[in-house]
Amino acid sequence: MLAYIGYGALWLAFVLSLYAIGAAVYGALNNRFEWVESARRAAVLTWPMLLLTAGSIIALLVTNQFQVEYVASVTSRAMPMYLKITALWGGQAGSLVFWSLLMTTFGSAVMLRSWERDREFLPWVIVVTMVTLAFFIGLNLFVENPFARLWATMDGQVIKAVFQPQGAMPFTPRDGNGLNPLLRHPGMIAHPPMLYAGFVAFVIPYAFAMAALITNRTDARWIRLTRRWSLAAWLFLSLGLILGMRWSYDVLGWGGYWGWDPVEVSALLPWLTGTAFLHSVMIQEKEGLLKHWNMVLIILTYALVIFGTFLTRSGVLSSVHAFAQSAIGPLFFAFIGITFALSLFLLMRRWQDLKSDLRIESLLSREALFTFNNMIFVGVTLVAFWGVIFPILSELVTGQKVTVGPPFYEKATGPLFGLLLLLMGIAPLSAWGYASAKRLGKLLLVPAAFAVVTVAALLVAGIRSLWALVGFGLVAFVGYIVAEEFVRGVRARMRRGESLPVAAYRLIVRNRRRYGGYIVHLGVILMALGIIGTHFFASETQATIPEGGKITLGRYAMTYDALQQFFAPDGRHVARAIVTVYKDGQPVAEVHPRRDFYLDSQQPMTIPGVRSTWLDDFYVILVDWQPISVEGATFKVYHQPLVGWIWIGGLVFIVGTLVAVWPEPDPEERTTARKKPARTRRGRPLPRSARA
Amino acid sequence: MSGRTRFIIGGVLIAAAVVYLIASATKANAQYFLTVNELLARQDELAGKNVRISGAVLGDTIQYDPQKLELHFTVAHVPGDNKEVEREGGLAKVLHDAVNDPNRAHLDVVYYGPRPDMLKDEAQAIMTGHLGEDGVFYADELLLKCPSHYEDAVPEQAESGN
Numbered sequence: 001m002l003a004y005i006g007y008g009a010l011w012l013a014f015v016l017s018l019y020a021i022g023a024a025v026y027g028a029l030n031n032r033f034e035w036v037e038s039a040r041r042a043a044v045l046t047w048p049m050l051l052l053t054a055g056s057i058i059a060l061l062v063t064n065q066f067q068v069e070y071v072a073s074v075t076s077r078a079m080p081m082y083l084k085i086t087a088l089w090g091g092q093a094g095s096l097v098f099w100s101l102l103m104t105t106f107g108s109a110v111m112l113r114s115w116e117r118d119r120e121f122l123p124w125v126i127v128v129t130m131v132t133l134a135f136f137i138g139l140n141l142f143v144e145n146p147f148a149r150l151w152a153t154m155d156g157q158v159i160k161a162v163f164q165p166q167g168a169m170p171f172t173p174r175d176g177n178g179l180n181p182l183l184r185h186p187g188m189i190a191h192p193p194m195l196y197a198g199f200v201a202f203v204i205p206y207a208f209a210m211a212a213l214i215t216n217r218t219d220a221r222w223i224r225l226t227r228r229w230s231l232a233a234w235l236f237l238s239l240g241l242i243l244g245m246r247w248s249y250d251v252l253g254w255g256g257y258w259g260w261d262p263v264e265v266s267a268l269l270p271w272l273t274g275t276a277f278l279h280s281v282m283i284q285e286k287e288g289l290l291k292h293w294n295m296v297l298i299i300l301t302y303a304l305v306i307f308g309t310f311l312t313r314s315g316v317l318s319s320v321h322a323f324a325q326s327a328i329g330p331l332f333f334a335f336i337g338i339t340f341a342l343s344l345f346l347l348m349r350r351w352q353d354l355k356s357d358l359r360i361e362s363l364l365s366r367e368a369l370f371t372f373n374n375m376i377f378v379g380v381t382l383v384a385f386w387g388v389i390f391p392i393l394s395e396l397v398t399g400q401k402v403t404v405g406p407p408f409y410e411k412a413t414g415p416l417f418g419l420l421l422l423l424m425g426i427a428p429l430s431a432w433g434y435a436s437a438k439r440l441g442k443l444l445l446v447p448a449a450f451a452v453v454t455v456a457a458l459l460v461a462g463i464r465s466l467w468a469l470v471g472f473g474l475v476a477f478v479g480y481i482v483a484e485e486f487v488r489g490v491r492a493r494m495r496r497g498e499s500l501p502v503a504a505y506r507l508i509v510r511n512r513r514r515y516g517g518y519i520v521h522l523g524v525i526l527m528a529l530g531i532i533g534t535h536f537f538a539s540e541t542q543a544t545i546p547e548g549g550k551i552t553l554g555r556y557a558m559t560y561d562a563l564q565q566f567f568a569p570d571g572r573h574v575a576r577a578i579v580t581v582y583k584d585g586q587p588v589a590e591v592h593p594r595r596d597f598y599l600d601s602q603q604p605m606t607i608p609g610v611r612s613t614w615l616d617d618f619y620v621i622l623v624d625w626q627p628i629s630v631e632g633a634t635f636k637v638y639h640q641p642l643v644g645w646i647w648i649g650g651l652v653f654i655v656g657t658l659v660a661v662w663p664e665p666d667p668e669e670r671t672t673a674r675k676k677p678a679r680t681r682r683g684r685p686l687p688r689s690a691r692a
Numbered sequence: 693m694s695g696r697t698r699f700i701i702g703g704v705l706i707a708a709a710v711v712y713l714i715a716s717a718t719k720a721n722a723q724y725f726l727t728v729n730e731l732l733a734r735q736d737e738l739a740g741k742n743v744r745i746s747g748a749v750l751g752d753t754i755q756y757d758p759q760k761l762e763l764h765f766t767v768a769h770v771p772g773d774n775k776e777v778e779r780e781g782g783l784a785k786v787l788h789d790a791v792n793d794p795n796r797a798h799l800d801v802v803y804y805g806p807r808p809d810m811l812k813d814e815a816q817a818i819m820t821g822h823l824g825e826d827g828v829f830y831a832d833e834l835l836l837k838c839p840s841h842y843e844d845a846v847p848e849q850a851e852s853g854n
Contacts, residue, residue, distance in 0.1 A: 253806070362695035363702055371699075372706055379710035386714055391725060401725040401772070403744050404718060405820060405833070412717035416710070434695070542806075544759045604809045623806040624758035634758040636806055 003068055003147040006056030007162060010097075013049035013104070014141055016042045017134040021127050028123035036123045040111050043126050046133060047108040050101045057094055057146050061087050067172040069160040070094055070146045076178035076600040078571035083179055086189045090179045092328075093146035095192065099309060100136045102200040106229075107133065110204055118225065124211035125204075132203055135335050143328050178571075178600040187247030191240055195267050195312070198237030199305040202274060204229040206302040209295055213346040218291060218353050223281045230278055231661040237271045238657060242650040253606035253621050255540065255638035257646065260409040265384045266311035270304040272384070273297055276377035283367045286432065290367075291354040292347070293374065299343040300381075306336050311388070364435040369427040376416050376423070383412040410535075414467075418474060421528060424521055425478035428485060447484070451477035468536035471528065479525045485518055508659060516660025523653025526645045533616075533642025540639070542623070546632035553637050556618050557582040560633055563625055573597040577622045577633055581611045593622040593635070614648070616641040723820065728769035728799045731823060744820050745829060746770060747799060748790035749836075751813025763803040767817050768796040787814045803831040810836040 020042040027035030057070070062084045066072040074090040075083075089095040107129035115122050140146060148160040151168035158171050182188070205226035212222035244264065245257040258264060277297040283290045310332040347354075360368050387404050394402040429443045454476035455469050463469060486507070493503035508515040543551045550559045561578040568574050576594035580587050591609030598605065611618045617640040625633035725744040726734075747767025755764040768790040771780070780786050790796055791814050801819060811817075811834075821831035 359696060360699050363698040365695075368699045368702070372702060375703060375706045376710075379706065379713075382710060383714055383717075386718070390718065390722075394722075402722045403725045404721050405723070408717045408721035411720065412713040415713060419706075542761055606806070606809055621806060623761065624756070626758075634761065634806075636761075 002056045002059050002065070003149065003162075006053045006060075007145075007147040009049045009052035009056070010137060010140060010147075013046045013053065013100070014134060014137045016046045016049065017130040017137065020046075020130045021134065024123040024126040024130070033119070036126070039123065039126050043104075043130055044108045044111050046104045046130075050097070050104045050137075054088060054097055054101045057097060058085055058088055061085065064176070066174075066176050067149050067170055068146075069148045069150050072150065072173050072176040074176070074179050076176040076571075078600055079178060079184075080570060083184055083189070087179050089192045089196070090183060093140060093144040093148075095196070096136055096140050096144055097146055098193070099196055099200065100133055100140070102196055103129065103133045103136065103203065106200055106204055110207075110229075118221070120215045120217065121208060121211040121222070121225075124214045125207045128207035128210050129203060131339075139328055139331065143331065175600065178598070181596065181598040181601060181603050181605045182251060185247055185251050187243045187250060191243040191247055192312075194236050194243060195240030196309075198233050198235070198240055199270065199309055201229055201233030201236060202270060202298075202301050202305050205233070205277075206298050209298045210343065210346060213295065213343075213350050216350060216353055218350065220281075220285045220288070223284060223294065227281070228661055228663070230274065230281070231657065234271070234274050234278055235654065235657040235661055237267070237274065238650075239654060241267055241271060242647075242654070245650075246647065249643075250610075251605070251607065253608050255538070255608075255619050255621075255636075255640065256534075257643075260387070260406040262388050263312050265388050265409075266308040269381055269384055269388075270301050270308055272377050272381040273301040273304060276374045276381075277301060279370055279377075280374045283370050287358060287367055288356050289358055289360065290371065290374075291356060292351065293371075295347050295354070297374075297378075299340065299347065300378075302343070303336050303340045304381075304385075306332065306339070310336075362434045364430055364437055364440050366427055366430045366432050366435065369423055369430055373420065373423045373427065376420050380413050380416050380420075383416070384409065387412075418470065421474045421478055421524070424524065425474075425481045428518070428521075429481065444481075447477050447480040450480045465536050468532055471532040471536075475525055475528050475532070478521070482518055482521050482525065486515075489515070512662055512664060513660050516656050516658075516662075519656030519659055520653050521656075523649045523651070523656055526649030526652055528649075530642045530644065530646030530649060533645070534640050537641045538638060540637060542634065542636040544624075544632065544634040549632060551635060551637055553618075553639050555584055556637075556639060557585075558618070558620060558635070558637060560635065563633060568596075571599045573599065575622070575625060577609075577620075577625070577635075579609055579620055579635075581618050581620075583618075589618075591618075591620055593620045595622055612644055614644050617643045725772075727772040728767060728797050730772070731799065731829075732797055735823065735827075739823050739825060742820070742822055744818065745799070746772065746816060746818050748787040749811060749813060749815045749817050750791055750798070753800075754811060756807045758807075761804050761806065763805070763807055763811075764800070765811070765817075766798050766800050767819075768793070768798055770816070783816065784814075787816055799829050800827070801829045801831055803834050805834075808834055808836055 020039040023035045023039035023042065027033060027037075027039060060068050060071050061075055062081060064071070064075070064077055070091055070093050074087040074094065079087075087094065089098045110125060110129070145162055148162050150171040150173070151159055151161055151165055152171040153159055153165065153168045159165065159168070161168075164170070205222075208222040208226045212218065241264075244267070248259070249255075249257040277294065280290050280294055280297060284294050310329070360371065362368060387409055391401050391403045394400060425447065426440070426444065430440055451473045455473045458469060458472055463472075486504075489507040489511075490500065490503045493507055494500060498506065508519075539554060541551065541553045543549075545551060545560050547560055547562065550557055559580045559582070561580055563575065563577050565573070565575045574594055574596050576592045579591050579593060581589045581591055589611040591611050593609035594607050596605045596607060597603070606621055606623075609620045609622075617638075619638040619640055621636040621638075623634040623636050723742050723744045724738070725746070726738075728745060728747045731738060731743065731745055745767075748770050750766045750768060753764070753766035756762070770786055770790045780789065801817070803819070803821075816837040818835040818837070819829065819831035820833040821829055823829050
């Protein structure tokens, strides 16, 4: 019954979205705004429909309706309630519904805003969001139906179908397969929704960009309208990536946090182009430059969002075999191909209209450095994309499948990330329009000296790895500049009589966008510290020791004190070791590396015991044990210097983004209110679009 | 030289650097992704070279020595062509057939490290390493996939042993 309600609501949502597309196009082409209005209402109505769809799936999940194939595949009786709810995005069919729900939520939120000033955008924003929505609902309706039930046929086979096939009997498994144990972790529960929210939110700026192209409104209005959407999308994506890293570190038991596997890379791709976009739109807003480029970036981001959803959800991964496993693959590629081609066509049609009468005239101007930053971000995107599709390409060209692994990504992206870090330091100090090397050099002198001193100190401390020194030098250089930026701002305010905390608070709150950005940069620097530390200085060892035995790694040591085994109420058998961690001979912590065996899915899971400080992590994995024999247990131990800074930096990064995205009292009104005389650059008047 | 020219040169340099990095890193790190049959057919040519192999794990052959963290197991050939896999009834069935067909080509594998959680009968193993002179495959990296249980994307490192 419940399944049919959800199924019906999904159909209704599909029909509504198709109607909205038709009505919006008709209304726009014939200047019949009542049709556009009707389309808007239909688009908003898809939201309650999908809410009903998702709600009925959750109801099925929590009440153990195993006759529904999706429920049987992702839950089991032993799973706690919260996991049953989050199983909505634990499998392919459900996660596509979740994607659609987010799409209609964001879409409806946009539809409900006041459109008076931007009425010409409305029909095309409806079309883009609803086409995207209809595509995803269509996947659910025709290929991956979450409401398909299990039926036993006459010849003893179990098949899935929504309605009862001829001669088949309903079939209800006694218990479900259960969610993959690896996914039963708080980080992994929050990770997919964050990633999806980020993916979906990027559809909104894309929709406005397309609307701007279609209506030929080529000023920065579409960018200003969607600035907060882009930032929110970026925030969610960043959160999703960081949570994924943390999950990987906490659960996967390999001592690392980023493995360049295709799933991670596919989430990183739209983040990279999105980051480039966030930077380059500033140039268009300020200087009226890079209009084509911004269009290209948002089109790429949209394509990569769909590509990323496909990769994370279709089981393609790097496996040679899985590519054709699911019927949605060709559909995704067709959708990406068609939308990409259409977007490029629209862009070409407006190419002349987007031309700016200004050009970048100086190598060291801020817009030039921003452009370089953009090129490098797109360069990293290319590297990562190349790594993902290389096996497919090579097979097409040579008939031989050739793959590239993590070393490829590290080698190719490492120098580019280094360059980005450098630009992150220099760009905020350079001037708009025209910047002289002399002036910039003067500003960079002290930070550079600070970096040199840092590197010298590290040399004295015994660090000899060239690239690590380069990395730390860069971190010191950029860190100094960012810190100076804050100090200078706070001092200026304090000179006006504000106290230190008030000055710091007002500095950030009055310039959210700018100082939010600097806080994000600070987060990046801190994360870089952690990445350099773990990349160049991690060490590991392994040994089998009896109870009371000891393993030494650098200044650390651990002893194996005891082993405990028990059944946990959520269907696990747990074996955990009691381990004491010593530093310089002194006991500093007790950790409990363990092995959980999930009875429903017959799968073990290795959870590390970690002792974390701001300086380093001591990370212990219980590899194996012999309960009775004298051999004891086998441990693998990792020493991860500075890894904690990745999480601290991640937090700072998120806080910075929040500062930048936090609503300000109507920024649009404010800028028009204190309209300044148009600035000129080297004597030329600015184009209208740059002034707004 | 005008600022404009210098700006363009800067852009071209960055583009060139990206192309160079992609090309050189690909050249240095590309590995053939082969089936067991393909590897054995080109044994002489590929011995000692870094390659990636996919095969079906034979559950009975798994041996683990926790003292040395030495893992031994044998994989059976599974076809590498997607269409072929589809025709034979999907990955789960292909793996099942591979394990139960005594006429399939087999490959012995050695791996040093913790025993991966997902290593079990009829799992798909994707191994990076080289074929030794002794005909044994020495894996440096081991990824596992169990299609029968999970339809969905667990990031691959989730299934890796190191």
